[in-house]
Amino acid sequence: MELWYTEQHTENVQFSIKVEKQLHTEQTEFQRIDILEAKEFGKFFTLDGLMMITEKDEFIYHDMIVHVPMATNPNIKKVLVIGAGDGGTIRELTRYKTVEKIDMVEIDKRVVDVCREYFPQVSCKLDDERVNIFFEDGLKFVRTKENEYDLIIVDSTDPFGPGEGLFTKEFYGNCYKALNENGILVNQHESPYYDNDALAMKEAHEKVIGFFPIIKVYQAHIPTYPSGHWLFGFASKKYHPIKDLDANAWNELGIETKYYNTDLHVGCFALPNYVKHMLKGLTK
Amino acid sequence: MELWYTEQHTENVQFSIKVEKQLHTEQTEFQRIDILEAKEFGKFFTLDGLMMITEKDEFIYHDMIVHVPMATNPNIKKVLVIGAGDGGTIRELTRYKTVEKIDMVEIDKRVVDVCREYFPQVSCKLDDERVNIFFEDGLKFVRTKENEYDLIIVDSTDPFGPGEGLFTKEFYGNCYKALNENGILVNQHESPYYDNDALAMKEAHEKVIGFFPIIKVYQAHIPTYPSGHWLFGFASKKYHPIKDLDANAWNELGIETKYYNTDLHVGCFALPNYVKHMLKGLTK
Known part of the structure; x- marks a missing residue:
């Protein structure tokens, strides 16, 4: 199967990263945290689905x-x-x-x-x-x-x-x-x-x-x-x-x-x- | 329906634009030309599927x-x-x-x-x-x-x-x-x-x-x-x-x-x- 993470940069623009696996997901008191792993970027994490940091950059x-x-x-x-x-x-x-x-x-x-x-x-x-x-x-x-x-x-x-x-x-x-x-x-x-x-x-x-x-x-x-x-x-x-x-x-x-x-x-x-x-x- | 143009920035990274309509497509002697129209970028054109120019930028x-x-x-x-x-x-x-x-x-x-x-x-x-x-x-x-x-x-x-x-x-x-x-x-x-x-x-x-x-x-x-x-x-x-x-x-x-x-x-x-x-x- 293929697993893709997609961030809507606007309603009409998407940026998508092919994901190897989801390492972690949780809903905290404040927001949702996800840790994902991808060939292109290494590990990266998102808050409420928005990109925070990647190992690559x-x-x-x-x-x-x-x-x-x-x-x-x-x-x-x-x-x-x-x-x-x-x-x-x-x-x-x-x-x-x-x-x-x-x-x-x-x-x-x-x-x-x-x-x-x-x-x-x-x-x-x-x-x-x-x-x-x-x-x-x-x-x-x-x-x-x-x-x-x-x-x-x-x-x-x-x-x-x-x-x-x-x-x-x-x-x-x-x-x-x-x-x-x-x-x-x-x-x-x-x-x-x-x-x-x-x-x-x-x-x-x-x-x-x-x-x-x-x-x-x-x-x-x-x-x-x-x-x-x-x-x-x-x-x-x-x-x-x-x-x-x-x-x-x-x-x-x-x-x-x-x-x-x-x-x-x-x-x-x-x-x-x-x-x-x-x-x-x-x-x- | 939704129509999306996608360019593979790498094998594992995609950039996608929601398209209102395809205005033109042809295969010339050298390459494929497509003209598309999108809310975010206005008209844009691609050669062999790769982004060339958009009206926006x-x-x-x-x-x-x-x-x-x-x-x-x-x-x-x-x-x-x-x-x-x-x-x-x-x-x-x-x-x-x-x-x-x-x-x-x-x-x-x-x-x-x-x-x-x-x-x-x-x-x-x-x-x-x-x-x-x-x-x-x-x-x-x-x-x-x-x-x-x-x-x-x-x-x-x-x-x-x-x-x-x-x-x-x-x-x-x-x-x-x-x-x-x-x-x-x-x-x-x-x-x-x-x-x-x-x-x-x-x-x-x-x-x-x-x-x-x-x-x-x-x-x-x-x-x-x-x-x-x-x-x-x-x-x-x-x-x-x-x-x-x-x-x-x-x-x-x-x-x-x-x-x-x-x-x-x-x-x-x-x-x-x-x-x-x-x-x-x-x-x-």
Whole structure:
């Protein structure tokens, strides 16, 4: 027999992967988790049927959500990560000796448990001594923090379901407050290509724009996400992602990466005109 | 009923589009042509079942294959285009008043006829007085030319079927000869993501490397091609695509584009590390 996983990228577009076997499925308090195995992508997992990470290309997303802010400010010491239950963002952060503390807030403990079991090469640094894991709602967690972090990474699902609160004005305002004067906020930012994703991107962006003096968007090629053209939001109190990049300093760290490099750091902020047009008045 | 077009991106990965209707199908002397209409992409056409262009995003491919070389050398006057039967590359070239002559060599006249009928907004400049259309084999055409063109654009299908000869050492050698001392060669260059596409990319690259002193690769987000991470080859006798870019000069031309801009021109040459690794020793 043939077994195919299909994600509806829109009502009229499907992306399908031939699956060798389903390794795990469960309905948690928050969402449905599935772990599948495929010849093309290795193991991959979905939440409520939507692709989260694959063994083949998780490095792209995790490189881009971590190394862009970390190279912008080499003095980042205290980091808050919201979501990120698979551990990939934590793995990349722990490669910096300068990072002293990482608070990770994941609403669904089952995501962490399952990823520890099936994706050891992604979750491998969740037990690093600098990491504190809180199984809570990120929205509530961040309300209690003030002037505490150098960097907040919002490694969330899409802006519906459990991730919904992480795309609100209240949440971004609390992130601003939780960051110190050097603070940077990076979040996954949907895609500009299909109408529904583009709408989610614009709505999220409209909500963050008021709080931070520097607001940028950068992009990466992530073939397993809808359209493969994926965006990240970069909001910052002081550091400019290009003007303040010290490429030599980052390269001297000797961190080997499969996607990120300091030329690409600059290049990824050069958006196509149609994307710039969508964001008109929403970056600064 | 539901009608779905499916392209196998690999043996184990499918990309499917819900189709409203099939507008045209024929088997020509060279290949099968299909024109389909879809809610998400508007009209699109395939050759031997593989996606060529869609109304929704053809601007991305055509912007990137034309404006990158044209902005690199603003004195391009004589252009040879191989393939490009849909007319999109010609449409973008004719926007430059400085271009004096465009020879277009398309092996399959039926592609041009059908695109004139179904894609008037793409084929609209095929009758520009500077354009000469030759229905011939591009491989043979270029053998007869010497020191004649400022730019050759190879807007071909994949390196199998009718496009196969356009990825050979003999072809690239003849292109070198057909170009004058300022000559630039740009070609569609497959994708780095799926193994088969990456192999085609490397093989093509190995064949062009000997002839030109400057060899680069650049990328674009084209969601309707396999993986959405598409590459273009840039081979040049004299002009360097970044060092010789005069961004102000290009911007003063006032050419409005939906994808290309001069920041992106620089950014698109910043490749991810895994792609650089594949091309190691194959760029210069």
